[in-house]
Amino acid sequence: MIEIVRIPVLSDNYVWLVHEPASGETVVVDPAVADPVLAEAQARGWTISQIWNTHWHADHTGGNEAIRAATGCTITGPAAEIERIPTLDVLVGEGDTVSLGDVTADVIAVPAHTAGHIAYSLRGERAVFVGDTLFAMGCGRLFEGTPDQMFTNLQRLGALPGETAVYCAHEYTQSNGRYALVAEPDNDALPARMAEVDAARARGEPTVPTTIALERATNPFMRARDAEELGRRRAEKDGFRG
Numbered sequence: 001m002i003e004i005v006r007i008p009v010l011s012d013n014y015v016w017l018v019h020e021p022a023s024g025e026t027v028v029v030d031p032a033v034a035d036p037v038l039a040e041a042q043a044r045g046w047t048i049s050q051i052w053n054t055h056w057h058a059d060h061t062g063g064n065e066a067i068r069a070a071t072g073c074t075i076t077g078p079a080a081e082i083e084r085i086p087t088l089d090v091l092v093g094e095g096d097t098v099s100l101g102d103v104t105a106d107v108i109a110v111p112a113h114t115a116g117h118i119a120y121s122l123r124g125e126r127a128v129f130v131g132d133t134l135f136a137m138g139c140g141r142l143f144e145g146t147p148d149q150m151f152t153n154l155q156r157l158g159a160l161p162g163e164t165a166v167y168c169a170h171e172y173t174q175s176n177g178r179y180a181l182v183a184e185p186d187n188d189a190l191p192a193r194m195a196e197v198d199a200a201r202a203r204g205e206p207t208v209p210t211t212i213a214l215e216r217a218t219n220p221f222m223r224a225r226d227a228e229e230l231g232r233r234r235a236e237k238d239g240f241r242g
């Protein structure tokens, strides 16, 4: 059974440290920075053997170089973004798999937030690392892609088993939820979820990971009927101050 540890860094980023005890391998997903990640691994007696990047943004790759220098780890990331992530050792894309000991991750191409964005789905573990594509009650901004692409991404992620834990790279849940209440005023599942989220945040607790089932019930982007509705909601959220 793998262990997954959340490392909060910068203003609202989550870096994920994943340890597979049988092999002793440890992977860092999207290290924005190096020092807190190295410190967390050391405190647990884990040696970082890999880094997996979901996309090129600096708050997902900024720690690559220093973590590799300290540990000699291998850095895997999207082949389509090699020019933006020169630190990559292993290039992957749709249909490829990556291993962490005996645990296999399927690489899923989810372009839209960035053109080469990928997700890592640990099918056997019911866990998926989605970077900035899917958030609790939200989705990533469409910096390098279209509503059509994001609609496809969220339909694909939404087809994973409902109990799959979704490891997002940011704590955006409260802001997303405030918009979700406006986008879907008749969704009875939303007020209850928001009450839980507000209470958790008031206690200083994280709201990530979420689950695919919870997102199917409360995420206005995953629940959009078509790409047009998703695009309209994404544009509204971009300008939303709630």
Ligand SMILES: [Zn+2]
Binding pocket: 055, 057, 113, 132
């Ligand atoms: Zn990003």
